[in-house]
Amino acid sequence: MLSSYLTLAAILFCIGLYGALVKRNAVVVLLSIELMLNAVNLNLVAFSKYGAVPSLTGQMFTLFTIAVAAAEAAVGIAVLIALFRARGTVNVDEFDEMRR
Amino acid sequence: MFNVSLTGEFVAFFVFSVIIISGAVLMVSFTKVVHMVVSLAAVFIGVAGMFVLLNAEFLAFVQVLIYAGAVSILMIFGIMMTKHQDVEAEKGRSWHEALAAVGALALFGLLFYAIRETEFPVAQPFQPAQDNALEIGKLLFTGYVVPFELVSVLLTVAFIGAIVLAKKEAE
CATH class of the missing domain: 1.20.120.1200 (NADH-ubiquinone/plastoquinone oxidoreductase chain 6, subunit NuoJ)
Structure with missing residues (x-):
């Protein structure tokens, strides 16, 4: 059963990676990153039940990951709103000052 | 498998x-x-x-x-x-999308x-606790006190930072 959970998490992670690389709207990129974080959480909880030493440690790790992810989403949206005020767009292709 | x-x-x-x-x-x-x-x-x-x-x-x-x-x-x-x-505006960027798809599929x-x-070791069966929330609460306030307090500081800093970043600047 463990390998089924791990495969599902791998699929979820790869879809999130594809979305984060391809999408242009910065909000959607943030959404894809949340998807990847969810895949990681699924792995942690699966190992906390089916791992070599089953314990609650994986669930504690997931709790802290969820807290950090919530903080990341809040700060990310705030940065996007500030960028939108300054530049009038959230298209990631147009934030390319550092390239020139 | x-x-x-x-x-x-x-x-x-x-x-x-x-x-x-x-x-x-x-x-x-x-x-x-x-x-x-x-x-x-x-x-x-x-x-x-x-x-x-x-x-x-x-x-x-x-x-x-x-x-x-x-x-x-x-x-x-x-x-x-x-x-x-x-x-989402569609623009010609198909090579970029194809590259990303190939990378994700390769991963x-x-x-x-x-x-x-991988040969996963055969685990001893997991005994689910009677009360999952109670066990997590006990662990949170015994073994994981320091990370717990650090997370509370992190959340406070993040939310104050978010408010400061998103606030309209005074003219």
Whole structure:
């Protein structure tokens, strides 16, 4: 059963990676990153039940990951709103000052 | 490898994984941003179901509360406060998309190969606690006090920072 959970998490992670690389709207990129974080959480909880030493440690790790992810989403949206005020767009292709 | 018997757990796993994968694929393929957020909420609820299957009831509750509730609403507010022409413009960038798809598929192939090849040690059966929330609370206030306090500081800093960043500057 463990390998089924791990495969599902791998699929979820790869879809999130594809979305984060391809999408242009910065909000959607943030959404894809949340998807990847969810895949990681699924792995942690699966190992906390089916791992070599089953314990609650994986669930504690997931709790802290969820807290950090919530903080990341809040700060990310705030940065996007500030960028939108300054530049009038959230298209990631147009934030390319550092390239020139 | 997947020779599992048709138990209730397997059926529930199958249903939840169909929800998760179809939600994720729809999220990548939709063009309207609001539809993406809704399908992402379906993914979050599917992951919460997986947590219930894995005897992590408290985490399932937290997942519904924080991800399906707070993060989805936050993203919808982010969309509303940024751009309203919320359809992804299609422009010729197909080589970039193809490259990203090849990279993601290659990563999946690598992970799948590693999962298949690894010999996982046979674990002793997991005894689910009588009260999952009680056990997690005990651990949180004994073994994990310092990370717990650090997370509270982190959340405070992050939310104050978010308010300062998103606040309108005084003229």
